[in-house]
Amino acid sequence: VITIGDELLIGQTIDTNSAFIGQELNNIGIWVRRRVAVGDNYSEIWAALDEESKNSRVIIITGGLGPTADDITKPLLADYFNGKLVVDEKVREHVRYLIQEVFKRKGPVLERNLKQAEVPDTCTVIFNERGTAPGMMFKKNGVIYFSLPGVPHEMKGLMKKIIPILEKEFEELPVIIHKTAFTAGQGESIIAEMLKEFEPSLPPNIKLAYLPNYGMVKLRLTATGTNREETEKLLKPWFSQLQQIVKEYLVSNEDEGLELVVGKLLKQKNATMATAESCTGGYIAHLITSIPGSSDYFKGSIVSIFGAVSQQTVSEMVKGTISKLKVDYALAVSGIMGPEGGTATKPVGTVWIAVGNKNKTETLHLHLRFDRQRNIVTTSGNALNFLRKFILDN
Amino acid sequence: VITIGDELLIGQTIDTNSAFIGQELNNIGIWVRRRVAVGDNYSEIWAALDEESKNSRVIIITGGLGPTADDITKPLLADYFNGKLVVDEKVREHVRYLIQEVFKRKGPVLERNLKQAEVPDTCTVIFNERGTAPGMMFKKNGVIYFSLPGVPHEMKGLMKKIIPILEKEFEELPVIIHKTAFTAGQGESIIAEMLKEFEPSLPPNIKLAYLPNYGMVKLRLTATGTNREETEKLLKPWFSQLQQIVKEYLVSNEDEGLELVVGKLLKQKNATMATAESCTGGYIAHLITSIPGSSDYFKGSIVSIFGAVSQQTVSEMVKGTISKLKVDYALAVSGIMGPEGGTATKPVGTVWIAVGNKNKTETLHLHLRFDRQRNIVTTSGNALNFLRKFILDN
Numbered sequence: 001v002i003t004i005g006d007e008l009l010i011g012q013t014i015d016t017n018s019a020f021i022g023q024e025l026n027n028i029g030i031w032v033r034r035r036v037a038v039g040d041n042y043s044e045i046w047a048a049l050d051e052e053s054k055n056s057r058v059i060i061i062t063g064g065l066g067p068t069a070d071d072i073t074k075p076l077l078a079d080y081f082n083g084k085l086v087v088d089e090k091v092r093e094h095v096r097y098l099i100q101e102v103f104k105r106k107g108p109v110l111e112r113n114l115k116q117a118e119v120p121d122t123c124t125v126i127f128n129e130r131g132t133a134p135g136m137m138f139k140k141n142g143v144i145y146f147s148l149p150g151v152p153h154e155m156k157g158l159m160k161k162i163i164p165i166l167e168k169e170f171e172e173l174p175v176i177i178h179k180t181a182f183t184a185g186q187g188e189s190i191i192a193e194m195l196k197e198f199e200p201s202l203p204p205n206i207k208l209a210y211l212p213n214y215g216m217v218k219l220r221l222t223a224t225g226t227n228r229e230e231t232e233k234l235l236k237p238w239f240s241q242l243q244q245i246v247k248e249y250l251v252s253n254e255d256e257g258l259e260l261v262v263g264k265l266l267k268q269k270n271a272t273m274a275t276a277e278s279c280t281g282g283y284i285a286h287l288i289t290s291i292p293g294s295s296d297y298f299k300g301s302i303v304s305i306f307g308a309v310s311q312q313t314v315s316e317m318v319k320g321t322i323s324k325l326k327v328d329y330a331l332a333v334s335g336i337m338g339p340e341g342g343t344a345t346k347p348v349g350t351v352w353i354a355v356g357n358k359n360k361t362e363t364l365h366l367h368l369r370f371d372r373q374r375n376i377v378t379t380s381g382n383a384l385n386f387l388r389k390f391i392l393d394n
Numbered sequence: 395v396i397t398i399g400d401e402l403l404i405g406q407t408i409d410t411n412s413a414f415i416g417q418e419l420n421n422i423g424i425w426v427r428r429r430v431a432v433g434d435n436y437s438e439i440w441a442a443l444d445e446e447s448k449n450s451r452v453i454i455i456t457g458g459l460g461p462t463a464d465d466i467t468k469p470l471l472a473d474y475f476n477g478k479l480v481v482d483e484k485v486r487e488h489v490r491y492l493i494q495e496v497f498k499r500k501g502p503v504l505e506r507n508l509k510q511a512e513v514p515d516t517c518t519v520i521f522n523e524r525g526t527a528p529g530m531m532f533k534k535n536g537v538i539y540f541s542l543p544g545v546p547h548e549m550k551g552l553m554k555k556i557i558p559i560l561e562k563e564f565e566e567l568p569v570i571i572h573k574t575a576f577t578a579g580q581g582e583s584i585i586a587e588m589l590k591e592f593e594p595s596l597p598p599n600i601k602l603a604y605l606p607n608y609g610m611v612k613l614r615l616t617a618t619g620t621n622r623e624e625t626e627k628l629l630k631p632w633f634s635q636l637q638q639i640v641k642e643y644l645v646s647n648e649d650e651g652l653e654l655v656v657g658k659l660l661k662q663k664n665a666t667m668a669t670a671e672s673c674t675g676g677y678i679a680h681l682i683t684s685i686p687g688s689s690d691y692f693k694g695s696i697v698s699i700f701g702a703v704s705q706q707t708v709s710e711m712v713k714g715t716i717s718k719l720k721v722d723y724a725l726a727v728s729g730i731m732g733p734e735g736g737t738a739t740k741p742v743g744t745v746w747i748a749v750g751n752k753n754k755t756e757t758l759h760l761h762l763r764f765d766r767q768r769n770i771v772t773t774s775g776n777a778l779n780f781l782r783k784f785i786l787d788n
Contacts, residue, residue, distance in 0.1 A: 007605050009426040010572070011416030012614065012649065015409060018431070022405030032403040034438070037412070037429035040603070044428070051445075068586045068604045069593055102763075103581065112590075113583050132583075151606070153764055178404070187497065189507050189526075192462045196506075199463055209434070210462045211401050212545070220406065255406065275697075281683025282676030285697045289675025292733055292766055295699045303669075303679045303695035305688075339686055369496075370547055372686055 001035045002048050004063035004073055005150060008037045017062050017155050024159050028166060029173035030058060040070045049080055053143050058166065063150035065133040067112040074118070077147055081138045083122030088134065091125060092117035095132045123147075126161055130154045137165070144169060174224055175231045179239045180255035181219045183246050184385045188212040191219065194245055206238055214378045216385075218255065219246065251385065258384040259287040265391050266297035271328040273387070275301040276317035279309075279335035279351065284380045299325050309334045309346055314354035315361045322358055331355050331387045335366070337375045349375060353383045355390040362390055395426055396442050398457035398467055399544060400433045411456050411549050418553050422560060423567035424452060434464050443474055447537050452560060457544035459527040461506040468512070471541055475532045477516030482528065485519060486511035489526045517541075520555055524548045531559070538563060568618055569625045573633045574649035575613045577640050578779045582606040585613065588639055600632055608772045610779075612649065613640065645779065652778040653681040659785050660691035665722040667781070669695040670711035673703075673729035673745065678774045693719050703728045703740055708748035709755045716752055725749050725781045729760070731769045743769060747777045749784040756784055 001021050007013040015037065022032045033056050038044040045064075052059050064073030078085050095117050099109050116132040119125055126135030126146070133149040135158040146162055148155045167173070183191060188210050192199075199208050205225060211218040221239055225231030243250055252261045266273060275284050285301035288294050302321060307313050317332030335351030342348035349368035354361055364386050368375045395415050401407040409431065416426045427450050432438040439458075446453050458467030472479050489510050493503050510526040513519055520529030520540070527543040529552040540556055542549045561567070577585060582604050586593075593602050599619060605612040615633055619625030637644060646655045660667060669678050679695035682688050696715060701707050711726030729745030736742035743762035748755055758780050762769045 006601075006603055006616075007614075008412075009416050009429060010420045010616075011413035011418075011426075012574075012605060012612070013607075014413045018402075019405035019408045022403050024405075026404045032405075033433075034442075035403060035431035039427075048428075066604065066606070067583045070601070070603050105581075105584070110583055110587055112586060153768055180406075187499075189461045189504055190499070192506060193504055207400075207464075209400055209464050210460065211406060212460070213407075218406070220401075222400075222404075277676075280680075281688075281692075282671075282679030282695050282697060283683075285676030286674075286680045286770075289677075289697075289699070290767065290770065294675075295735075298675075298699055300699055301676050301695070301697035303676060303683075303697065305683070305692055305694050341689075373684060374547055376680075376684065 001032055002045075002052060002059060002061045003035070003037045003150070004040065004045055004061065005037075006039045006070075009039050017150060017152055020152070020156060021060055021062075021159060024163055025166075026176055026178070028163055029176050030166065030170070031176065040064060040072060042072055042076055045073065045076055046080065053141070057143055057170075059143060059145045060162075061145065061147045062155055065147065065149045067116055067132070073147060074120070077123070077136065077138065078120035081120055081122040081140060083120035085118040086121045087117050088119050088125050090127065091119070091134045094127070094129075098132055126158055128154055128158055130157045135161070174226060175228045177223045177225075177228070177231050177235055178255070179221045179235060179253070181239070181243055181246060181250060182216065182252040182255065183219065183249035184216040184251045184258070184381070186217070186249045188217050191217050191246060191249070195219075195242070198241060198245055202238060203234070206235060214374065214381050216251070216258075216381060220255070251388065257287065258381060258388065260291055262384055262388050262391070263288065263291050263294055263297060265388065266329070269391065271391070272297050272299050273329040273331065274299045274321050274325040274327045276321045276330065276332040277301055277303045278305060278307050278333060279337045280333050280376055280380050280383070281305070283376050284331065284333070284383055287380060287384070299327050307334055309336055309350055309352055311352055311354075311363050311365070314352040314363060315356075318354045318356040318361050322356065329355065329357050329387065329391060331383055333379055333383050335375070335379060337372045337379075339372060351375075351379050353379070353386055355383075355387045357394055360394060362386075395429045396439070396446060396453060396455045397429070397431045397544070398434065398439055398455065399431075400464075402431045403433050411544060411546055414546070414550060415454055415456070415553060418557055419560075420570055420572070422557055423570050424560065424564070425570065434458060434466060436466055436470055439467065439470055440474065447535070451537055451564075453537060453539045454556075455539065455541045456549055459541065459543045461510055461526070467541060468514070471517070471530065471532065472514035475514055475516040475534060477514035479512040480515045481511050482513050482519050484521065485513070485528045488521070492526055520552055522548055522552055524551045529555070568620060569622045571617045571619075571622070571625050571629055572649070573615045573629060573647070575633070575636055575640060575644060576610065576646040576649065577613065577643035578610045578645045578652070578775070580611070580643045582611050585611050585640060585643070589613075589636070592635060592639055596632060597628070600629060608768070608775050610645070610775060614649075645782065651681065652775060652782065654685055656778055656782050656785070657682065657685050657688055657691060659782060660723070663785065665785070666691050666693050667723040667725065668693045668715050668719040668721045670715045670724065670726040671695055671697050672699060672701050672727060673731045674727050674770055674774050674777070675699070677770050678725065678727070678777055681774060681778070693721050701728055703730055703744055703746055705746055705748075705757050705759070708746040708757060709750075712748045712750040712755050716750065723749065723751055723781065723785060725777055727773055727777050729769070729773060731766045731773075733766060745769075745773050747773070747780055749777075749781045751788055754788060756780075
């Protein structure tokens with residue numbers, strides 16, 4: 001995977017495209033060997049293409065296809081694949097349609113937009129319904145290349161079209177299966193200690209990886225094989241054993257967020273919830289509502305920036321939320337996220353969490369020691385896990 | 395920059411470290427030439443080190459330093475730099491202190507944790523207060539290497555220590571200055587059209603880049619020189635000219651988020667605000683409260699999942715929020731984010747936004763056509779920009 005753009009190198013943009021591309025390829029048994037980011041620089045892009053072509057059979061390039069002068073990918077690809085830029089009529093009509101009829105821009109279509117319809121005559125166009133820059137496919141010396149725009153929404157749409165092309169192109173793709181056990185409440189090294197006999201006992205085609213993240217550890221087993229059914233059958237007992245060993249801390253058997261785990265639990269119980277957030281400022285509500293269909297069980301949040309950071313305050317917030325919003329469960333948090341606002345008795349990182357239903361309230365006290373962003377994320381994760389356990393027990 | 399970890403290649407983790415590293419290096423005039431991500435694989439890491447050493451004078455490596463078996467960076471670095479692993483006593487005491495006195499873990503410190511204190515005897519340890527894995531510095535054939543843990547909080551702490559080392563090491567670093575003009579409300583190609591005479595008139599050491607993102611376009615001018623003062627003086631009139639050309643859409647002259655722009659405006663006016671959010675589910679409140687000190691002007695949010703998606707509803711939400719939370723300004727949003735919930739008259743992507751003060755309410759209607767996440771982010775950006783304009787005008 002080659003990503004193009006100075007903004008990636010100077011850190012103005014975080015590359016989320018590569019992760020999506022990696023997931024999609026992995027699903028069909030293609031392993032991403034390397035990921036290289038280079039600037040908007042002709043010779044650097046050319047060198048990266050040369051170099052990656054030596055070791056990979058598929059190369060996916062994103063970025064540098066926009067309508068502005070710093071976008072040099074297309075003329076470069078024309079040169080690299082010995083072609084010249086020609087207008088693709090279907091793309092040209094699509095550009096016109098998008099600009100005049102979807103974006104409803106007045107006046108004639110700009111020349112720079114129409115130029116988006118030019119492609120090297122050595123490529124196969126992969127039509128991009130979602131934007132003006134077309135995807136392109138090239139083949140050279142047994143390597144297959146795809147060039148995609150860097151806009152995530154457009155790149156994602158095109159990846160969905162590339163996957164079946166690759167499946168047809170490589171008939172004998174290996175099977176790669178990942179199974180992820182998601183634990184919370186214990187550090188990576190303690191989890192590793194629990195698995196110290198399990199890990200070396202794994203067969204050579206099953207690999208264990210640890211993915212620690214804000215007080216949660218994802219344990220990923222990756223099995224490689226030639227036949228899906230057989231590989232799944234081989235992986236199954238090892239994954240069961242893994243779940244068994246870490247069961248005290250196991251949150252989920254899927255690679256999913258706590259907000260989805262909690263959402264599924266509530267759906268199962270046909271129950272509702274709401275939050276009262278002080279220090280997390282709506283972040284927990286945002287996590288929960290990022291799940292499609294969450295309005296079935298999530299009834300709202302009261303984000304209030306006042307309120308003392310104490311056990312009593314969060315308990316009262318839970319009770320008030322349950323009665324006001326008429327929900328089955330409520331979650332409340334209050335704390336000092338920093339960098340300012342700490343006192344001698346309540347330093348930055350002091351957090352109180354409460355969860356409850358109409359009969360019962362439980363509280364949790366945290367002492368965090370990170371920066372503001374991480375304190376907010378860590379508090380939210382702990383709160384959702386605390387709620388998850390409360391729902392399971394009550 | 396070399397990042398290590400299978401999780402990066404299969405897309406289980408989004409790499410945010412590289413952006414931070416790029417920013418820090420850029421600030422002192424070091425340009426990141428390439429960024430390479432490789433898996434937890436000895437020969438791939440070795441090859442990446444060999445290859446990047448050919449073209450870069452500084453190599454920063456992150457990841458693979460954890461206490462588990464898939465973490466192979468440290469033994470590899472011992473081999474690569476012809477050393478052997480030895481215990482660093484200061485790090486060992488720090489590991490013990492963290493585990494027993496900060497994490498308050500009972501029992502003796504695990505062998506796998508104490509192993510974190512082992513470093514190649516050919517390195518200089520860069521002490522990591524924030525975690526158990528130390529940073530390391532190596533030198534070989536005129537290239538300087540740093541190995542840092544992949545945990546963002548720890549990596550960031552160590553980068554702050556590396557910067558002065560690099561400044562001392564490379565006395566004649568070039569000056570790189572970025573100035574970013576942040577526009578909202580107009581697409582990249584229209585902005586480019588406005589700048590079509592400006593861009594070719596730039597001197598060769600000033601470069602313009604376009605960074606489009608969810609209806610906003612950041613325009614970055616990058617000047618390179620040998621003297622900070624002179625380079626700043628050269629850049630200044632060009633940046634003024636840029637601001638002038640795009641002034642109709644200009645939000646800020648800094649590379650900052652809308653939530654910070656709005657926060658600064660409110661602070662200036664000594665005014666307060668609150669939000670009422672339906673479809674964004676607390677995301678706007680989260681953005682606003684991610685700014686340190688936001689509790690001075692942000693008084694809270696009512697996240698309510700009910701409510702009709704209409705002009706009247708959002709107007710009433712604004713009025714209710716102003717009177718209930720006693721704030722100067724309120725922002726309300728309601729919409730259908732998808733993938734479900736659309737109807738013939740109100741399809742997915744229908745959004746109503748209202749902003750107001752006690753005298754006046756204004757509304758904005760959007761028709762989005764993205765996925766749920768992007769609809770939430772786009773709505774929030776539009777809402778904050780709408781509020782910004784309202785505050786400026788009222």
